Amino acid sequence: MTEYEVDRALRVAVELADRACRTIRDTGGTGASPTGPVREKAGPADIVTDTDEEVERQVRAVLRREFPDWGIDGEEYGVEPGAAGAPHWVIDPVDGTTNYAHGLGWCSFSMGLAEPDGNPLLGVVADPWRREVFTATRGGGAHLNGSPVRAADHATLTGHVFMTEWAAHAHWPGQDALLAELADRHCTVRVMGSTALSLVQVAAGRASAAAIGAFHPVDGLPALLIATEAGATATPRLPAYDEPLLLAVPKVAAEARELWNRTVRPGP
CATH class of the missing domain: 3.30.540.10 (Fructose-1,6-Bisphosphatase, subunit A, domain 1)
Incomplete structure (x- = not known):
């Protein structure tokens, strides 16, 4: 285009x-x-x-x-x-x-x-x-x-905000374990009720990271682009339909991805 x-x-x-x-x-x-x-x-x-x-x-x-x-x-x-x-x-x-x-x-x-x-x-x-x-x-x-607008310059999840959403009314696989790990780090989790609006809080510098259990382009794709254009890191870069998505500000990306791989996407 x-x-x-x-x-x-x-x-x-x-x-x-x-x-x-x-x-x-x-x-x-x-x-x-x-x-x-x-x-x-x-x-x-x-x-x-x-x-x-x-x-x-x-x-x-x-x-x-x-x-x-x-x-x-x-x-x-x-x-x-x-x-x-x-x-x-x-x-x-x-x-x-x-x-x-x-x-x-x-x-x-x-x-x-x-x-x-x-x-x-x-x-x-x-x-x-x-x-x-x-x-x-x-x-x-x-x-x-x-x-x-740019993603925040935070260097740790501790003391900052992590946005997520339920899968409608239910928890998604790995979510409870992820929330427990975040609580241990004194990272405050917010579940607000709008996938798109939660994800763009990373772009605005208000949240250090955000995650959803199932990516749907109609509500996730615009926010994904906004966050990554603001400097956030996406795991994976472009999720498949119903695949989990993690967004994190640059200096928190490694810490967030390590938790993600341990709780949501553990290896065999």
Whole structure:
């Protein structure tokens, strides 16, 4: 893709993020319940609201008009294939629907663009409540509300923050052992309820590391690019679908990876 195409795609994505955040703020949030019913998908811990669907419909309509040959993969409406060799969008309209549906002000809009092989080209993660928009393009660095952002310079996990998420309502394999090791190091763990928003805290310098048990491109790929463009290290560099992911700031990467390999990815 040309630099002009990526820049244009990023401009459109940021405009869509702003529109999505307004919709999210208007329909729910802290101290309020979202309008419309809350419905189950795979089970009681996997839910969807009218806002999830409305935001994704709005985004898809714009993308079909502006980039008709590109594919789309969205959390609520699945895959629309693009032309052969074309990039594809990934969209999570409300990442953290459970928080949103219960009036907890920690969710996000996540959107990215990837090559046919899955390598990310751009990422946008927007926090409606704090009015923060994280952006990145491959090789172009990471930004927060338009200003460059870098991962923290911490040299140890001790005394700092480690972000993670459950697998919906459940712990994922190795998570309990990892949390115990982090507790022994006096590293404070936070489970906040939005994969995309948790991962970008590493990019913002607020967390030393973050981990998830199952990588899904619709909510993980944009944040992965933002964090690595901010200087974080990813293990693996580009996870396969449902593969665990670890992010760490540079000086903590070796320590975090050693714990990771001992607890989550032990050898035979």
